[in-house]
Amino acid sequence: MAGCGVEIDEEILDVNNPAIQMVKNSLKDVTMKQGLHQLLAAIMKMVPPHIEDQLIENIVQPFILRDEDYKKLMDVMLENFTRGLRKDTNPTAKVKMFQTYVKSVPDGTECGDFLALDLGGTNFRVLLISLDGQEVKMESKIYLIPQNIMLGSGTQLFDHIAECIFKFMKDHNLMEKVLPLGFTFSFPCKQVGLDKAILTTWTKGFNCAGVEGNDIVQLLHDAIERRGDIKVNCMAVINDTVGALMSCAHSDNHCAIGLILGTGTNACYIERLENVELWDGDWEEPQQVIINTEWGALGDDGALDFIMTEYDRKVDRHSINPGKQVYEKMISGMYMGEIVRLVLVKLCKHGLIFHGRGSEELKTMGRFYTKYVSEIER
Incomplete structure (x- = not known):
C-alpha cells in the first residue's frame, strides 16, 4: 500500500476504540478484486472524519504527558542536580551543575560603559551598554556565523569574532577607548x-x-592579539542563563532563576554554598553562588527514555552529537521544527493529511523550520 501514498498501520489503530474496530472489521467486506487503488479509496471513504481525528490523536498521543509523568521528570531532574553538586558523583553526572563564581546579582546602582559579546547560536552579537542606576542604554549589532565557520577550526571562529568586534568598535568610534568586556x-x-x-x-x-x-x-x-588593532580585555565570561538572571535582577533583585528556551535550553539558579561540595572560592558573604545547571544533557544516560517518542529518537540519531543533549533536543527551538516535520510525514504516510501526498520539501530532513511552528500558531 505504501506505493499508493497511503499506509495504515496497526500502531495507529486503537483496538479498544469501538468506532475504529468497526472500520477495521468492515475492511473484510472489500475484496482485492477491486484493485489496490480501489481498496485504498474504499478504506478512506469508510473512515468518518471523527475516526480520522482519532487516528491522528493516536499518533500524537506520546506528546501528551500525565501528571505522574511530570512528577517523575521533576524527580529525575532533582536527582541529577544533586549528583552534579556532590563531589563523589559529579565526575559521572550528566548534568554538571557548573559553579559560575558569580555570588551576587546587581542591585540597580551600577554605573559605567561596557562592551558585551553574545555567542550562543548562528548569530553573534556585540553590544555597547551604558548603565546609570536603573537607566540602561544599549546599542548592538548582530553578525552572522556562517556554517563553514561553525564547523571549521577554533582559530577561524575566534578570528571571525575578533573581526566582528573590530567592525563594531570602528562603527561606534570606540577604537581609542579601553572598555571592560563581558562574554x-x-x-x-x-x-x-x-x-x-x-x-x-x-x-x-x-x-x-x-x-x-x-x-x-x-x-x-589570542585572536585579538593576532589582529593587533583593537584593545579589548575580557573581564568575565558567563552563560546566557546567568546573563538572563543578572539582567532581570538589575530591575528586580528578587529574581533567582535564569531560564533559556531558545535555540537550545538551559537554566541557572542561586544555590547555597553548603550544597556545592566542589566550591573552591571564598566563603565570605553572601554564602551563595549562581549554578549553571547545563540541564540540556539531562537524559544522556537514558533517564528520560520513559517520555522519549520515536520522533525524539530519530532527531537524536541523525544529529551531529547522537546520545548527547537529549533534553535539549526534546524541547528547544533548534529541533522543534524537525520533530514537527517527522510527525507530519507520518500523518501524511497514513493518508491523514494532504490526502497522503507530501512534498519533497516535507520529506527532506531539516526543511521544516521551527519558525513555521510559530507562524502557524500566530
Whole structure:
C-alpha cells in the first residue's frame, strides 16, 4: 500500500476504540478484486472524519504527558542536580551543575560603559551598554556565523569574532577607548574563575576543532592579539542563563532563576554554598553562588527514555552529537521544527493529511523550520 501514498498501520489503530474496530472489521467486506487503488479509496471513504481525528490523536498521543509523568521528570531532574553538586558523583553526572563564581546579582546602582559579546547560536552579537542606576542604554549589532565557520577550526571562529568586534568598535568610534568586556558564551563550560571557562562540549550545531578542553577567554584574547588593532580585555565570561538572571535582577533583585528556551535550553539558579561540595572560592558573604545547571544533557544516560517518542529518537540519531543533549533536543527551538516535520510525514504516510501526498520539501530532513511552528500558531 505504501506505493499508493497511503499506509495504515496497526500502531495507529486503537483496538479498544469501538468506532475504529468497526472500520477495521468492515475492511473484510472489500475484496482485492477491486484493485489496490480501489481498496485504498474504499478504506478512506469508510473512515468518518471523527475516526480520522482519532487516528491522528493516536499518533500524537506520546506528546501528551500525565501528571505522574511530570512528577517523575521533576524527580529525575532533582536527582541529577544533586549528583552534579556532590563531589563523589559529579565526575559521572550528566548534568554538571557548573559553579559560575558569580555570588551576587546587581542591585540597580551600577554605573559605567561596557562592551558585551553574545555567542550562543548562528548569530553573534556585540553590544555597547551604558548603565546609570536603573537607566540602561544599549546599542548592538548582530553578525552572522556562517556554517563553514561553525564547523571549521577554533582559530577561524575566534578570528571571525575578533573581526566582528573590530567592525563594531570602528562603527561606534570606540577604537581609542579601553572598555571592560563581558562574554556571554552559551555552551557548556566548566568555569575555573570569573574570567576563565573551559569548553566541555559543543552544542547547537557548532563543532569547531581545537576548542573543547580549552579556555575560551584565552582563545578570544589570542585572536585579538593576532589582529593587533583593537584593545579589548575580557573581564568575565558567563552563560546566557546567568546573563538572563543578572539582567532581570538589575530591575528586580528578587529574581533567582535564569531560564533559556531558545535555540537550545538551559537554566541557572542561586544555590547555597553548603550544597556545592566542589566550591573552591571564598566563603565570605553572601554564602551563595549562581549554578549553571547545563540541564540540556539531562537524559544522556537514558533517564528520560520513559517520555522519549520515536520522533525524539530519530532527531537524536541523525544529529551531529547522537546520545548527547537529549533534553535539549526534546524541547528547544533548534529541533522543534524537525520533530514537527517527522510527525507530519507520518500523518501524511497514513493518508491523514494532504490526502497522503507530501512534498519533497516535507520529506527532506531539516526543511521544516521551527519558525513555521510559530507562524502557524500566530
